Amino acid sequence: MTINQNKIKRVSAILHKVFIVFYWVGVVVAAIGSLFYVAQFFMPRQWFRVAGDDAGLGLTIDNTVYFHAAAGEVVNAQPFIQALAPFAIAIMVMLLVGIKQVMLILKSVAQDNPFALENASRLSIIGFDLLIASFVVSIAKTIAYATLLQLFGMHNVTSNFSIDPVLLLTGFLVLILSGVFKYGNYLKSEYDATV
Numbered sequence: 001m002t003i004n005q006n007k008i009k010r011v012s013a014i015l016h017k018v019f020i021v022f023y024w025v026g027v028v029v030a031a032i033g034s035l036f037y038v039a040q041f042f043m044p045r046q047w048f049r050v051a052g053d054d055a056g057l058g059l060t061i062d063n064t065v066y067f068h069a070a071a072g073e074v075v076n077a078q079p080f081i082q083a084l085a086p087f088a089i090a091i092m093v094m095l096l097v098g099i100k101q102v103m104l105i106l107k108s109v110a111q112d113n114p115f116a117l118e119n120a121s122r123l124s125i126i127g128f129d130l131l132i133a134s135f136v137v138s139i140a141k142t143i144a145y146a147t148l149l150q151l152f153g154m155h156n157v158t159s160n161f162s163i164d165p166v167l168l169l170t171g172f173l174v175l176i177l178s179g180v181f182k183y184g185n186y187l188k189s190e191y192d193a194t195v
Helices: 005-042 078-110 117-151 165-194
Strands: 049-051 057-060 066-069 074-076
Touching: 005 078, 078 117, 117 165
Parallel strands: none
Antiparallel strands: 049 074, 057 066
């Protein structure tokens, strides 16, 4: 099977530019989110009161459980923001770390050096980032559900913590891929030495 290296390099260069845009949009969103988190402590509490209308007010975290406020019921969303915003910012920072590493990997592929030793380190960073995210995302969901249960006055329901298995498994797979890249770099250096 023949690999069209020019096409791969061209696609990598295009994706590198796309990820640069994602990265800077993410930086702006994280900065605005951080500023809003700090500013909301100084805002009047009534600004965060949300009343259910005729259709009712609803909120969901992962499209599994839907919290519903009846028409006329007033809910103050500020405790929810205060509980969840630090986790949202942390998750955004972890996402930015991953995007930055993917940008650098794509750049090296576009420069015809996919098995650069730095790429193995970049994949390791992504893998550990995903492993940490498997805990942080789960903690954030647990706290979000607990806060929503309290806000909506649901006393006979509890939230449960469990590690996100998809992120955990993906993190381990990326760490294994990092080892493959290290080995690929070793084989490339051996080949270059013999030629």
